[in-house]
Amino acid sequence: MKALVYHGDHNISLEERAVPNIQKPTDVIIKMIKTTICGTDLGIYKGKNPEIADGRILGHEGVGIIEEVGESVRQFKKGDKVIISCITSCGSCEYCKKQLYSHCKDGGWILGYMIDGTQADYVRVPHADNSLFKIPDTISDEIAVLLSDILPTGHEIGVQYGNVKPGDTIAIVGAGPVGMSVLLTAQFYSPSTIIMVDMDENRLALAKELGATHTINSGVENPIDAIFKISEEGVDVAIEAVGIPQTWDVCQKIVRPGGHIANVGVHGKKVDFEIQQLWIKNLTITTGLVNTNTTPMLIKAVASNKFDLSKLITHHFDLSEIEKAYEVFLNGSTEKAMKIIIDA
Ligand SMILES: [Zn+2]
Ligand SMILES: [Zn+2]
Numbered sequence: 001m002k003a004l005v006y007h008g009d010h011n012i013s014l015e016e017r018a019v020p021n022i023q024k025p026t027d028v029i030i031k032m033i034k035t036t037i038c039g040t041d042l043g044i045y046k047g048k049n050p051e052i053a054d055g056r057i058l059g060h061e062g063v064g065i066i067e068e069v070g071e072s073v074r075q076f077k078k079g080d081k082v083i084i085s086c087i088t089s090c091g092s093c094e095y096c097k098k099q100l101y102s103h104c105k106d107g108g109w110i111l112g113y114m115i116d117g118t119q120a121d122y123v124r125v126p127h128a129d130n131s132l133f134k135i136p137d138t139i140s141d142e143i144a145v146l147l148s149d150i151l152p153t154g155h156e157i158g159v160q161y162g163n164v165k166p167g168d169t170i171a172i173v174g175a176g177p178v179g180m181s182v183l184l185t186a187q188f189y190s191p192s193t194i195i196m197v198d199m200d201e202n203r204l205a206l207a208k209e210l211g212a213t214h215t216i217n218s219g220v221e222n223p224i225d226a227i228f229k230i231s232e233e234g235v236d237v238a239i240e241a242v243g244i245p246q247t248w249d250v251c252q253k254i255v256r257p258g259g260h261i262a263n264v265g266v267h268g269k270k271v272d273f274e275i276q277q278l279w280i281k282n283l284t285i286t287t288g289l290v291n292t293n294t295t296p297m298l299i300k301a302v303a304s305n306k307f308d309l310s311k312l313i314t315h316h317f318d319l320s321e322i323e324k325a326y327e328v329f330l331n332g333s334t335e336k337a338m339k340i341i342i343d344a
Contacts, residue, residue: 003057003120004322009047014323017057020116020124025072028128030084032344034141035062035118037329038149039176040266045326048268052113059119060086060111061148063141067122075129082132084118084125085292086111086149091130102289109289119322121344133295138303142341146309151298153264153290154181159189161286162237162262169193169231173250174241175203177312177339178264180210182239184307187211195230197223197250200333206311227254240264245271255283263287315340
């Protein structure tokens with residue numbers, strides 16, 4: 001089979017690999033239909049995760065058909081079409097019992113990281129019963145890919161952890177696929193003002209279409225000043241959706257007393273945390289990796305057309321062209337790329 005393989009910093013290639021086999025009775029083997037490239041994969045490519053083994057197949061998102069099931073899998077059978085959750089979880093450890101699936105003692109984020117992932121013709125998924133979701137007929141395969149990671153990440157780590165409430169003023173710093181997912185799912189909770197900050201005019205225009213009430217181009221104006229012009233007290237919820245010191249800094253400077261900073265971005269460097277300014281503000285600051293505990297609810301919301309998700313998908317490639325797809329996603333701004341779908 002074909003697979004996109006990691007060989008270290010700035011070194012990936014499409015290679016021929018053996019089709020995976022069932023290793024444990026809780027495994028399934030899935031024939032991939034569609035996968036995608038995540039911002040996290042770009043981070044891996046750029047060297048953010050030197051702990052990843054040479055030879056690892058990347059990818060933690062996608063949709064496929066179950067080809068083979070281990071003998072103790074109960075919820076799925078050969079031929080089922082499924083969404084592969086970016087988080088694998090056993091369902092029975094201490095963390096799983098608290099629905100902190102991202103910290104499962106025998107799972108968490110392992111696909112395309114600790115074990116071979118989804119950017120391939122086939123993938124082995126451990127703990128299948130707790131790590132896959134059936135797709136209703138009303139959701140197309142490519143929209144279903146968005147439910148592997150970006151929608152639950154935006155919803156759980158941005159919106160729910162940020163405690164977005166009716167009438168709130170919120171700011172989302174970063175209009176990438178996850179920032180857009182925050183924007184869409186925040187609207188379940190009826191915030192009155194949604195400010196999107198990014199440096200890319202195309203992304204800001206899309207954010208307006210998807211429900212942002214205000215957009216700020218941080219390449220043109222100071223986003224902190226611009227936000228205080230819109231809301232003189234600052235924002236109730238500041239959601240960091242990039243993962244760099246500059247965007248963290250915007251969030252810590254715009255949040256109002258009693259507010260929330262929800263960090264969603266994957267950081268590779270330390271930030272300057274201004275505790276000397278913030279200690280007095282009665283803030284809640286949250287961080288985290290998605291648990292995918294709200295994925296079943298999001299599947300129902302997507303199936304009933306609550307979102308206009310097709311606008312998030314900008315490019316399509318065949319798995320044989322995945323190296324080119326990485327190139328395009330790396331140059332997301334000039335290529336006007338948001339979410340790229342890869343057909344296996
Ligand atoms: Zn992802
Ligand atoms: Zn577990």
